[in-house]
Amino acid sequence: MNLLCPHCRAFVVPGAQSCGMCGMSLLREAVPGSSEPVCAVHPHLLSLSACERCGSFACPQCLRRSDRGEALCASCHERLPAGLVAWDEREVHGTLKAYWNTCLDIMFRPMPTFERLRPTGSQGSSLGFAALSSFVGSFTTMLIYMGFMAFFPMPDETMRADNVNPQAFRYLGAGLFGVVILLTPLLGVLTTLFTSGLDHLLLRLMGTAQPFEVTLRGNSLSQAPFLLGLIPFCGIYVAPLWAFGLRIIAYKNMHGVSWGKATAGALAAPLMTCCVCGGGYLALFMAVAGISGGVGG
Ligand SMILES: [Zn+2]
Ligand SMILES: [Zn+2]
Ligand SMILES: [Zn+2]
Structure with missing residues (x-):
């Protein structure tokens, strides 16, 4: 899944806190009463993407990139098996x-x-x-x-x-x-x-x-x-x-x-x-x- 900068619609990498294209911060304060999804961990921040494993909404601070390029929430990322032989x-x-x-x-x-x-x-x-x-x-x-x-x-x-x-x-x-x-x-x-x-x-x-x-x-x-x-x-x-x-x-x-x-x-x-x-x-x-x-x- 591709993450998009909410300001300029450029692709951003899971885990980035600011956009590499326009330089704007990806962290956005949630407006009380708005219908936009907020982070499951930080309810005062808007979610940038849902976790690709568990589906919970995550803000840029909580998103992580897996080895396969998926956008995961911090807790799913922690539970990833080490994947070693x-x-x-x-x-x-x-x-x-x-x-x-x-x-x-x-x-x-x-x-x-x-x-x-x-x-x-x-x-x-x-x-x-x-x-x-x-x-x-x-x-x-x-x-x-x-x-x-x-x-x-x-x-x-x-x-x-x-x-x-x-x-x-x-x-x-x-x-x-x-x-x-x-x-x-x-x-x-x-x-x-x-x-x-x-x-x-x-x-x-x-x-x-x-x-x-x-x-x-x-x-x-x-x-x-x-x-x-x-x-x-x-x-x-x-x-x-x-x-x-x-x-x-x-x-x-x-x-x-x-x-x-x-x-x-x-x-x-x-x-x-x-x-x-x-x-x-x-x-x-x-x-x-x-x-x-x-x-x-
Ligand atoms: Zn941008
Ligand atoms: Zn998750
Ligand atoms: Zn968060």
């Missing part, structure tokens, strides 16, 4: 327990969790969640590949033909997977920043006024299903789809947009990636076709 309070719970509980809440109770979730949160905290998710998501599978490289008997003929020491080849392969495991948190952070940036760009184009940290928080927390990555191989394929569904719920609630816009926002990064990769493949294909055509002709 366990991850926000990991100093209290311990990092791993906070991560585990947050993942379960988001995976199995996404609607109530995102509905009451405070949209804003520090970017570092969001990226920390993303880093851990990407580590957890690929850890078991990578570990198995690593073990496979190190211990599985190799076809020795090819090794001898190339004059490569099979033992060295083995440890090199296992070592590479080890390095990949160590790099996954960094890759997770970079991917999350990139995809959140694309999503945010589209959400902004569609009219949301929320800052980037909101998109980043939604994008990171919706990576909770990567917990399934602990189950080797299968988790890695189920998690992205599940995360995509959760991202729509996250954007809808945290940006306060429609389901359609939230879906479009969540689709921005995957679509863009497909276009870029698809375009790349197409260009490569045309180049190869062109070269072979040139050679043939």
